[in-house]
Structure formats: C-alpha cells, structure tokens
Amino acid sequence: MSTNGQNVNTALPTYTKKDFESGVDPRWCPGCGDYSIINQVQRALPAVGVKRENIVFISGIGCSSRFPYYMNNYGMHTLHGRAPSFASGLKVSRPELQVWIVTGDGDALAIGGNHFIHAMRRNLDLKMLLFNNRIYGLTKGQVSPTSELGKKTKTTPHGSPDYPFNPPALALGAGATFVARTIDVEGAHMGGVLKAAAEHKGSTLVEVFQNCPVFNDGAYEFLTDKAVKADALLRMEQGKPLVFGKDGKKGIRFNPQSAELEVVTIGENGVTEKDILVHDAKREDPTIAFMLANLSMKPGFPTPIGVFRDVRMPTCEELTWQIIDGAKAKKPDASLEKLLAGGDTWTIG
Amino acid sequence: MSTQVSAGKHTVEQVEAVTIRFVGDSGDGMQLTGTEFTRASALAGNDLATFPDYPAEIRAPAGSLYGVSGYQVNFGAREIHTPGDAPDVLVAMNPAALKTNLADLKPGGMLLVNAGAFTAANLEKAGYKTNPLEDAALTQTYKLVPVDMNKLTETALAGSGLSSKEVARCKNYFALGLMYWLYSRPIEPQLEAIQRKFAKKPEFAAANAAVFKAGHAYGETSEVFYQRYQVPKSKLAAGTYRSVTGNFATALGFATVARLTGRQVFLGSYPITPATEILQEMSYFKEHGVVTYQAEDEIAGIGSAIGAAFGGALACTSTSGPGLALKTEMMGLAVITELPLVIVNVQRGGPSTGMPTKTEQADLLMALFGRHGEAPMPVLAAQSPADCFWSAIEAMKIATKWMTPVLLLTDGYLGNGSEPFKIPSLDELPKLQVKYQTVPNYADGAQYMPYLRDDKLVRPWAVPGTPGLEHRVGGLEKDSLSGMVSYDGMNHERMVKTRAQKIRNVVEDVPDVETFGPASGDLLLVSWGGTFGAVRGAAEELQARGKAVSHVHLRWLNPLPKNLGEVLKRFKKVFVPEVNDGQLAFYLRGKFPGVDPLQFNRINGKPIKIGELVGKVLEVL
Numbered sequence: 005m006s007t008n009g010q011n012v013n014t015a016l017p018t019y020t021k022k023d024f025e026s027g028v029d030p031r032w033c034p035g036c037g038d039y040s041i042i043n044q045v046q047r048a049l050p051a052v053g054v055k056r057e058n059i060v061f062i063s064g065i066g067c068s069s070r071f072p073y074y075m076n077n078y079g080m081h082t083l084h085g086r087a088p089s090f091a092s093g094l095k096v097s098r099p100e101l102q103v104w105i106v107t108g109d110g111d112a113l114a115i116g117g118n119h120f121i122h123a124m125r126r127n128l129d130l131k132m133l134l135f136n137n138r139i140y141g142l143t144k145g146q147v148s149p150t151s152e153l154g155k156k157t158k159t160t161p162h163g164s165p166d167y168p169f170n171p172p173a174l175a176l177g178a179g180a181t182f183v184a185r186t187i188d189v190e191g192a193h194m195g196g197v198l199k200a201a202a203e204h205k206g207s208t209l210v211e212v213f214q215n216c217p218v219f220n221d222g223a224y225e226f227l228t229d230k231a232v233k234a235d236a237l238l239r240m241e242q243g244k245p246l247v248f249g250k251d252g253k254k255g256i257r258f259n260p261q262s263a264e265l266e267v268v269t270i271g272e273n274g275v276t277e278k279d280i281l282v283h284d285a286k287r288e289d290p291t292i293a294f295m296l297a298n299l300s301m302k303p304g305f306p307t308p309i310g311v312f313r314d315v316r317m318p319t320c321e322e323l324t325w326q327i328i329d330g331a332k333a334k335k336p337d338a339s340l341e342k343l344l345a346g347g348d349t350w351t352i353g
Numbered sequence: 354m355s356t357q358v359s360a361g362k363h364t365v366e367q368v369e370a371v372t373i374r375f376v377g378d379s380g381d382g383m384q385l386t387g388t389e390f391t392r393a394s395a396l397a398g399n400d401l402a403t404f405p406d407y408p409a410e411i412r413a414p415a416g417s418l419y420g421v422s423g424y425q426v427n428f429g430a431r432e433i434h435t436p437g438d439a440p441d442v443l444v445a446m447n448p449a450a451l452k453t454n455l456a457d458l459k460p461g462g463m464l465l466v467n468a469g470a471f472t473a474a475n476l477e478k479a480g481y482k483t484n485p486l487e488d489a490a491l492t493q494t495y496k497l498v499p500v501d502m503n504k505l506t507e508t509a510l511a512g513s514g515l516s517s518k519e520v521a522r523c524k525n526y527f528a529l530g531l532m533y534w535l536y537s538r539p540i541e542p543q544l545e546a547i548q549r550k551f552a553k554k555p556e557f558a559a560a561n562a563a564v565f566k567a568g569h570a571y572g573e574t575s576e577v578f579y580q581r582y583q584v585p586k587s588k589l590a591a592g593t594y595r596s597v598t599g600n601f602a603t604a605l606g607f608a609t610v611a612r613l614t615g616r617q618v619f620l621g622s623y624p625i626t627p628a629t630e631i632l633q634e635m636s637y638f639k640e641h642g643v644v645t646y647q648a649e650d651e652i653a654g655i656g657s658a659i660g661a662a663f664g665g666a667l668a669c670t671s672t673s674g675p676g677l678a679l680k681t682e683m684m685g686l687a688v689i690t691e692l693p694l695v696i697v698n699v700q701r702g703g704p705s706t707g708m709p710t711k712t713e714q715a716d717l718l719m720a721l722f723g724r725h726g727e728a729p730m731p732v733l734a735a736q737s738p739a740d741c742f743w744s745a746i747e748a749m750k751i752a753t754k755w756m757t758p759v760l761l762l763t764d765g766y767l768g769n770g771s772e773p774f775k776i777p778s779l780d781e782l783p784k785l786q787v788k789y790q791t792v793p794n795y796a797d798g799a800q801y802m803p804y805l806r807d808d809k810l811v812r813p814w815a816v817p818g819t820p821g822l823e824h825r826v827g828g829l830e831k832d833s834l835s836g837m838v839s840y841d842g843m844n845h846e847r848m849v850k851t852r853a854q855k856i857r858n859v860v861e862d863v864p865d866v867e868t869f870g871p872a873s874g875d876l877l878l879v880s881w882g883g884t885f886g887a888v889r890g891a892a893e894e895l896q897a898r899g900k901a902v903s904h905v906h907l908r909w910l911n912p913l914p915k916n917l918g919e920v921l922k923r924f925k926k927v928f929v930p931e932v933n934d935g936q937l938a939f940y941l942r943g944k945f946p947g948v949d950p951l952q953f954n955r956i957n958g959k960p961i962k963i964g965e966l967v968g969k970v971l972e973v974l
Contacts, residue, residue, distance in 0.1 A: 026825070028837065057820045063659070065828075072825050073838060078817040080663055083686055086656050089648065092818075093657025096646050097619050098664040101817050119656075122649035128849040175540035185474025193916025323643070331639035343605070345593065345778050350396050 019050035033150040034069060037188030037214035038135060042074055043098075044191060045058040045133070048198040048258050053103045061104045062091045062258050064111040067216075068135035085116025088123035090128065095128050097320035102202075105132040110140050113169050124178035126320040128211045131201050131208040134171055139220035171211045178292045181206035183312040184294065187213040189228050192287040193239075193309065200311055206319050225243040227307055240296065240310030245280035248306050253281035259290075263296050267305060282307035363573075370429025371533070371584060372437030376454045376957040377446030378415055379469075382448035382525035386444075387424025388771075389529055390545065394428040395773055396595045398586030401428035402487065402738075402886065403771045404436035409626075409710045416478035418449045430585040434886035434893075438962040441928035444528055446470060446502070448479035464495040465531070467524065469503030470901070481904040496579055502527045502568075508568035513560055523557075523564040530568025537583045540569055549902065554773060561699070579960045593679040597774040600627070602695060603671070606745025611642035611665055613746075613785050619666035621646045621657030623676065627765040628699035631671040643711060651679035659683060661694040665816035666791060669695040669748055672718050673765075674703045682726050685741040686759055688728040688852065690826040691812050693752035693759075693803075698709060700764040702958050711958025712765035714882055715794040715933035720760045721911055722942065727849045729856040731755070734762040736885035739774040741767060744908070750785050755810050755859055762910075764883045766960045790815040795819035810855040818938045826855060837908055860912040866920055870896055870903030875903065875974055877924035879950065881907040881937050883960065888930055895970055901972060907937075918945050926951060926973065930966055 009242050014231065023242030024046040033036045049059070059077040063069035065084035082090050087105045105123075106135045112120045112134050123130055125144045139157065140146040146159040150171065155165040172183045184203040186194040201208045227236045234250045246256040247270070257268045268275045287293065293312040300307040332338070373390070377383045384405055394401050406423040415421025421640030439459040447470040458464060471484055486499050513520070526547075533540055544562055548838040551558035572578055597605065603938055611618040618844040620643065622632040631953040634696055636645040644666070646652040655670040664667035672680060677698045687694045698717045702708025714721075720732045731751055735744040741763055748761040790813035795802045804812050815822040824836060832839040833847055867879075869892055880888035885906050892904035905920055907913070922943070930940040930953040938950040953962045953969045 034527060051815050055820070055969075056825055058818055060663075060817050067518055072827070077823050078663075078824075079825035080660070080690075081825065081829060082656070083682055083828060086683070089653035089656025090660030090663070092653070093619065093621050093646060093660030093668075094649070094664045095660075096657070097617060097661035097666045098642060098817065101664065118649055119653055122653070162583065257503050274716075288946075308741065324646075327640045328644065335640040340609065340641075340779060343638070344613060345595070345640055348392060348396070349593050349595045351585070351593045352398055 016055055023056060024049045024076050025193045026074050028073050030074045033218050035217035038068060040188045041212055044198060048165060052202040059102045061106060063106040064116060066108040066111045068106055068108040073208050080162055081138050084118060085111050085299050091130050092128055095130055095321050098327060100171045103130050105130055109136045109148045109150040121178040124175045124180040125206045127181055127317055128320040134211045135214045136207055136211050137151040137216040137220055138223050139216050141216050141219055145219035145243060170297060171300050173294055175209040176294045176313060177299055180209050181315045181317050182208040185211045185309045188215060189262045204314060204318060227308045236306055238306035238308040240283045240308050242283060242285055244283055245277060285311045288315055318331060365583050366580055367583050369431055373442040374423055374425040374440040375444045376421055376423040377422045380412055381446045383422045383424050386525045386529050387426060390532055397472055397543055398599040399428040399584050400433040400587035400589050401426060402433050407710055416447060416449055416475045418453055418479060421450045427478045428584060430587050434868045434890040435963060438964045443581045447474045448481055448564040452479045454569055457610045458495055462495055465498045467502040470502035505567060506564050509559055514973040515560055516683040516804055522759055523560050526561045526565040527568035530565040531572050534569045534572030535581055538579050540635035548973040577966045592775045593859045595773055596771050597739055598771045599763050600630035601634050602739055602741035603745045604631050606742040607669055608638035608641045608643050610746055610749045613719035613782060614787050616787050617642055617666045619642055619644045619661035619668045621648050621654045622671045623648050623651045623654040625673045627701055627768045628673045629837045653681040655683040657695055659687055659692055662694050671697040673699045673701045685724050685726060686828050687727050688730055689760035691756045693756055695748045695752050695759050695761055697761045699768040708958045711915045711930050715766055717936040720762055729853050730758050730760055731856060731859050732760045733909055734882035735767055736906060736908055738767050738770050741756050746783055750783055750863060753787050756814060761879030762882055767883045769811050791819055802834045804834055810851055810860050845857040849936055857912055861913055863909040863912055863914050865916040866905045866914045866921055868903050868905055873923035874903055876902045878928045879927055880902045881910060887963050887966060894967050900974060921945055921948050
C-alpha cells in the first residue's frame with residue numbers, strides 16, 4: 005500500500021537504457037555537456053532497482069531543466085528555482101517514490117537558493133543533480149552564482165565583482181547527507197557517483213561540472229585538459245589516501261598545527277604515505293568534507309571529485325510518517341463522526 | 354423588549370441579545386476571557402458571533418494605547434448575524450483600554466472597569482490628565498461600575514504562595530466570574546474548564562478557580578448591581594453544536610475531505626497572520642489522513658502542495674494577502690498543468706504588511722485577475738465562520754472534479770471570529786469522488802494522453818506509481834493532447850480558450866443566488882464573503898421598517914451564479930457594501946453593463962456595522 009491508498013506492484017522488470025528514453029529528441033546545443041549527463045543517468049537507472057513508474061524527475065527552469073521531457077518517467081518541468089519545493093511536497097506525500105531534481109547553477113543557487121538550502125537541511129530523500137556550467141545559458145550568457153570572480157559576461161563586461169558559491173560546500177553547510185561532484189566528460193566516474201547517489205537515502209547533491217560550448221566554452225579545461233588533468237584533479241575514493249599527480253606522489257595532509265589541509269609530496273621532507281589523509285565520506289562530522297569541498301576555491305590545490313559525504317540519518321519523510329503512523333496508532337477509533345463532534349458540544353431541541 | 358422577574362435580592366431582566374466587549378492590555382488575557390465567556394453563552398444555548406481584535410505587537414509595553422487587545426461577543430435568543438455593532442457592556446481592564454474603546458460603547462451602556470489599574474502611571478501612559486472615573490460626565494452617560502479587581506484578586510489569593518506577578522495574571526478570571534454572575538451562567542462548567550486548562554499546573558488551577566469564584570461572589574454580595582440579566586435559549590435548529598472559528602472550520606473541512614474520500618489531504622503552508630491557525634489546526638488531524646508541511650516560504654508552501662497534487666494528494670495551501678502575492682507565479686503553473694489545488698486566502702488589511710491583524714476584503718480583484726497570462730480559476734468566498742467548513746469541502750470538490758486550482762477567500766474577521774456550528778450528520782455532507790486514470794485513454798488503447806479531455810473539458814489525473822501512464826507536465830504551453838511542449842501559436846490559442854471554457858463550465862456546480870426578500874423592489878443589497886452577516890442584518894432591519902429592500906449574497910465570485918444578471922435588473926438600485934474600496938462593485942459593472950451599483954466602503958480594519966449600513970441605505974432610498 006502506498007501512502008495515498010493505491011496498490012503498488014512490487015515485481016521489478018528488467019530494464020535497459022532505452023526504457024528510460026521518452027522518445028523526444030533532446031534539444032540542447034551540439035556539444036552540450038547535458039547530453040553526456042542524460043546518457044549516464046539513463047544508463048544508471050536500470051540498475052537502481054526502482055520501477056520506472058515510481059521514479060519522478062522534477063526540474064526548474066534553465067537548459068538543464070528540459071531534462072524530464074527526455075526521460076520516460078513521471079516528470080514535472082516547473083518554475084525557476086522552485087523544483088525542490090515541488091519535490092519536497094511530493095516526497096513527503098509519497099515517500100515510496102524515488103524523486104530526482106534536475107537543476108542548474110542559476111536555478112538552484114540564485115533564484116532557488118532558499119529552496120536549495122532547506123531541501124538539503126531537511127534531509128528529505130531527494131536526489132539533486134546540479135548541472136554547473138558557471139553561466140546563464142538559456143538567457144544567453146550572463147554571470148551566474150558560480151561564475152568565477154572577474155568573469156566577463158554580457159552583464160559583467162568589466163568582470164564580475166562578486167564571489168561565487170561552491171555548491172558542495174554550501175550543501176554541506178546546509179546539512180546535506182550526500183554530497184558529490186563529477187564532470188560531464190568523465191562518463192565512468194559520473195556513472196559511479198550516480199549509482200551511489202541513487203543508493204543513498206537522504207538529501208543528495210551531485211554537482212556536475214558541465215561545459216556550455218556556446219556561452220562558456222572551456223570553463224573546465226583547467227581540469228579536463230589531458231596535459232593538466234593529473235595534477236588538477238583529486239579523485240576521492242572511499243578508504244583510500246587522497247593522492248593525485250601523474251605518479252600519484254602528491255597528497256593531501258591534515259596539518260594539526262594550522263588546522264588546514266595542505267598539499268605534500270610523498271618522499272619529500274620526510275612525508276610518507278601514512279601522512280596522507282585517508283578519505284572517509286562516512287564521517288558523521290562534515291568538517292573534513294567541508295575542507296575538501298573548499299579546496300577547489302584555493303589556488304595551488306587540486307579540485308576534488310567523487311563523494312564528499314555519504315552519511316545515513318533518518319530522513320524527513322521517515323520521521324514525518326513515523327509521527328503520522330504514531331497518531332493513527334494512538335487513536336485507532338478515530339472516525340469522521342468523532343472528528344466532527346470533537347471539543348465542547350451542546351445540544352438544542 | 355425585556356421582562357423582569359425577581360430572584361433573591363436581585364431582579365433578573367430577560368434580554369433578547371447582548372453585545373459585550375472585553376478590553377485590556379495584550380497581556381491581560383482578554384482573548385481567553387472572551388473565548389471562555391463565549392463558550393458559556395454557547396453552552397447556554399444562545400446564538401452568537403464573536404470578533405477578536407488584537408494588536409500586531411505580541412506584547413506591546415504594558416498600559417500603552419497601542420497594546421490594547423479586545424474581544425467582542427454578541428449573543429442572543431434570536432438569530433445573531435454579526436458580533437454586534439456598539440457594545441452594551443464594556444469591560445475595561447485599564448485606562449488605555451477605556452480610552453481606545455469608550456467611544457464605541459452605547460450611551461447608557463454598562464461600563465465595568467478595573468479601578469485598581471487606574472494608577473497615576475497608567476493614566477499617564479494612556480494620556481489622561483485626570484482620572485476619567487472621577488469625571489461626572491462618564492457617570493451621566495454610562496452605567497459606570499468601578500471595581501478594584503487588582504485588590505480583590507490579591508485578597509482572594511492571600512496566602513496562596515503565588516508571586517505578585519502571578520497573582521496579577523489571575524485578574525481576568527475575576528472579571529469573567531463577575532460577568533458569569535451578571536448573565537446568570539452556571540459556574541460549574543467553567544470551573545471544570547479551568548481544571549482542564551491548568552491540569553499540569555494545579556496551583557494555577559486552584560488560584561484561577563478561586564479568583565473566578567471571588568468575582569462571581571462579588572456580584573452577589575456587593576451592592577454594586579441591582580439586577581442580573583438572562584438571555585434565553587435561541588431558536589437555533591435542533592441539533593448538536595460546537596463553537597468554531599473560521600480558521601478552525603476551514604481546517605475541519607479539509608480533514609473531513611480526507612475522511613470522506615479516504616485520500617490523503619496535504620497542506621503545504623507557511624505561517625502568516627491571520628491564516629496561521631489553519632496550518633496549526635490541521636497538524637492535529639494526522640489520524641484522519643492529513644499531512645501538513647511547513648515550508649521555508651510562501652512559494653514553497655504552494656509548491657509543495659502542487660508537488661503533492663501531482664502525486665495524487667488532495668492538496669491545499671493557506672495564506673493571507675502578501676503570501677498570495679508570492680504564490681501567484683505558482684498559481685499560474687497550477688492553472689496550466691491543470692492540477693487540483695485549493696488556495697485559502699484569509700484576507701487582511703493591505704497593501705504590503707498593511708494591518709496584519711485587521712480584517713479587509715481587498716484581495717477580490719487579485720483573486721479574480723491577479724495572475725500573469727490568461728489564468729482563470731474558480732473563486733469562492735466563505736460567508737461566516739461556520740461556512741468556512743462547507744466552503745473548504747466545496748472548494749476541494751470543485752478542484753478535484755474539474756482538475757483546477759480553486760481560490761477560497763475568507764478574511765481575518767471570519768478566520769478569528771466564531772459562531773455555533775451545527776455538527777452535520779454524515780448524509781448531510783457532500784459526496785466527493787476522486788478518480789485517478791489507471792489505464793491508457795487514447796483511441797489506440799496503448800497511449801496515455803494527459804490533456805485528452807472529457808465532454809466537460811476536464812483532463813484525466815494519472816499519478817506516479819501507475820505503470821504505463823508515465824508522462825510529463827510543466828509550465829511550458831503544451832500540446833492539446835499529448836501535453837508535450839508546443840510552441841504552435843494556434844495550439845496556444847486553443848489551450849487558452851479551452852482552459853477558460855472549462856472554468857466557465859464550473860457554473861453548473863454554482864447554485865443560483867437566492868433573493869432574501871421580495872424578488873423586485875427599490876434596492877438590492879449585494880454582498881460577498883464576510884460581510885454576509887452585517888448585510889443580512891441590515892436587510893432584516895430595513896424590511897422590518899417596511900422598505901422594499903432585498904439582499905443577495907455571493908459565495909461564488911467566479912463563475913458568478915447564472916441568474917445573477919437577471920436578479921440585479923429587477924431592482925431600481927443595486928447597493929454593494931464592502932470592506933474595500935469598491936472591488937465587487939467594479940467587477941459587477943464590468944460583468945453586467947448597465948448595472949452601476951451604489952457603494953458603501955468601510956476600510957477601517959473592522960467589519961461593517963449593521964446600524965451604519967442601515968443609515969447609508971436610508972440615505973439613498
């Protein structure tokens with residue numbers, strides 16, 4: 005039984021990627037990173053173990069937000085910035101559904117910033133995919149809340165004077181229980197992150213660095229270019245030391261004196277592999293995850309990708325329905341007659 | 354009309370109806386005193402209506418003019434339409450309360466004051482240069498009864514061990530006890546109510562009960578009063594009653610929908626005066642199938658409700674004017690996706706923060722037209738606190754039957770005001786059917802077309818979890834069949850017109866207006882929403898004076914009842930009283946060219962008074 009009195013069939017069919025394609029041809033610009041993302045999502049879903057009709061994609065407004073039209077699930081294309089509000093209501097109302105949110109940097113972090121932080125702090129089991137291209141694409145090239153300081157755009161011809169958000173750090177600060185980052189061109193990596201996101205129960209942010217070939221082309225070349233990639237990217241893997249660089253000799257060490265993370269080289273200045281911070285996304289305390297998320301904002305540090313945090317806590321919808329079920333159990337004889345005739349009454353005639 | 358009988362040393366005068374106003378500091382417990390006295394009147398079988406009037410400040414500085422909080426109750430043996438015009442009795446707990454309310458008291462009315470609060474400091478805070486209780490004019494105009502309730506409360510609680518601050522907080526029960534005596538109420542139910550209210554703090558239960566009894570005894574033993582009053586039982590229809598405020602009744606209506614349908618009712622909302630109680634009350638109805646969600650803002654309140662509606666819940670959101678403004682973009686989405694939703698707007702004084710705790714009817718045009726694009730939706734307005742119950746059910750019935758958002762207008766006066774609610778039997782409740790599409794609806798037998806309509810232009814409702822009917826809805830204009838995005842201009846025009854026609858079709862569920870009084874005549878009073886009681890009361894009074902005046906009340910504002918145009922034409926004059934600057938009058942002029950209503954517009958944060966309306970009508974007859 006579902007929460008709304010409908011029967012839900014439990015036998016799971018065997019799906020292929022095609023089962024999740026709506027048949028509508030995506031209309032993103034040629035070369036857009038969104039193609040790679042939808043491809044990975046459609047590949048990941050057959051293995052998730054949820055029936056197609058029990059999956060809902062909800063989006064806001066922006067290039068990324070056309071996503072639900074191309075998925076063969078239930079879907080809503082809603083209002084600018086507001087996707088988390090619809091998703092939250094649906095998830096509280098029907099917790100058995102798997103609800104995904106597709107959003108962009110302007111949608112989630114500018115006009116929708118309030119809904120974003122509250123979706124994260126409530127720990128509703130909502131899986132948010134944030135396509136971060138650091139630009140407004142659908143309105144043709146204005147500065148976004150993730151555009152870098154000094155960025156020249158149509159609305160900042162002299163360079164952007166404001167500091168950007170770091171979405172994983174923001175989500176962690178707001179209390180998200182699953183926070184990850186991946187890149188549109190790293191197909192296999194994205195597949196792994198999506199699988200982990202699907203398996204997590206709780207508020208989930210997956211930031212996808214996504215190239216906009218028209219208005220912000222090459223925004224992530226500093227990470228994806230083969231010549232620099234090894235030194236620029238830090239691949240976080242659960243239980244493994246945080247090492248990077250061509251020969252894997254560079255690493256991240258926690259410096260207890262400064263209480264900061266620092267880059268060290270194994271074999272230099274007495275640094276051994278034991279000094280390197282071992283990645284643990286399951287730490288309940290989000291402090292280290294927050295420090296890692298902020299590395300991408302600091303010059304001289306690599307940009308981490310992978311899962312920052314993956315912690316299981318009771319979700320908002322679980323707690324909500326515990327309360328509701330508790331109220332029902334406490335009053336097994338509740339009825340319409342009792343509802344209407346409650347409180348002080350008096351009779352006339 | 355009154356009769357006198359003798360009872361002990363006091364005579365008892367029988368009166369038809371009485372209006373009492375309790376006023377004091379916002380910390381004096383006047384709302385509690387008023388509600389308790391109201392409950393006693395209800396239990397005594399009187400018809401009644403109440404009007405709480407409180408400041409926006411939670412605890413304004415003690416003794417200040419702007420911190421005065423009031424509660425007016427009108428109860429009687431006859432049918433009561435409003436909380437009463439001018440009070441017959443004013444209970445004033447301090448100088449500020451006296452100063453801000455005295456002008457409303459009927460000449461010759463009883464003025465019961467807590468003389469103990471008329472200290473030099475309090476007089477100064479209220480701006481009195483001399484003590485008004487010593488002013489001869491006051492005793493000439495009113496039946497002044499000064500009682501030092503502070504001292505009498507202290508005496509009653511001597512040796513109780515309570516601090517002087519705690520003792521002072523009990524004095525409202527002294528006033529209540531005195532009023533119980535004056536209106537010949539049995540005290541036992543009140544003593545039980547005190548025990549219930551303070552069950553967890555027995556020392557306060559004992560103290561308040563003692564003070565209440567002291568107040569009652571004071572009436573009997575002091576030589577201040579020469580008579581008592583009794584208001585006989587009213588001729589309310591036989592049945593079992595409870596007292597409801599409009600906001601409680603709205604919540605009760607939605608919970609009833611959950612029971613009637615066996616479906617989840619989902620309320621997504623955000624606290625805002627004077628609508629907050631709907632969210633609060635509904636959060637106590639969980640065992641009946643209600644889910645409440647307090648969102649991060651007004652926008653998310655309605656957003657969560659639309660999300661839940663997509664999932665098949667019977668969804669609603671509650672707010673007041675500024676919140677409705679924030680929700681307008683979302684209402685556009687609900688219109689274009691054609692999902693069922695009820696939006697309750699408990700109107701208050703605007704624009705902007707305006708007068709948040711005061712009532713107004715100034716959101717009518719916003720409700721009808723205040724959206725981007727062509728976005729019509731049914732608009733219904735409750736006419737009394739108890740009618741909020743029926744209106745909530747009716748709004749949800751229309752929303753689900755016609756797959757549309759519905760706007761339900763109430764107001765601060767209805768939301769906070771109370772009246773007896775006759776508890777309906779189950780067969781008196783409307784029949785609600787909620788249907789979900791579970792199989793493909795297209796001619797090929799395989800596809801689901803979310804915008805394939807029935808003969809009434811209603812689209813089907815298929816909800817997540819239904820295999821084979823996976824589909825997408827959204828804010829972009831959609832193909833008139835598949836619901837997929839369509840930029841075809843002619844498709845857009847077809848969709849705009851179809852959505853409008855669907856809402857016009859709702860008229861089949863809108864009852865014709867009933868004319869109260871002769872079917873034609875000199876003047877027709879036309880009211881909507883919360884002014885029903887005052888306008889009906891005025892019509893009765895004018896008819897009693899032999900005037901050819903009738904009354905039509907509109908619960909439905911969109912669509913308007915089919916017969917309204919014809920009814921309007923049968924009267925020489927149409928007169929529209931409203932608590933706004935003429936919004937219904939403006940709407941009627943547009944809808945019925947040739948009809949040019951006379952207007953009476955009161956925008957002072959209070960309901961229209963019967964007496965002033967009667968006077969205005971007499972001027973134009």
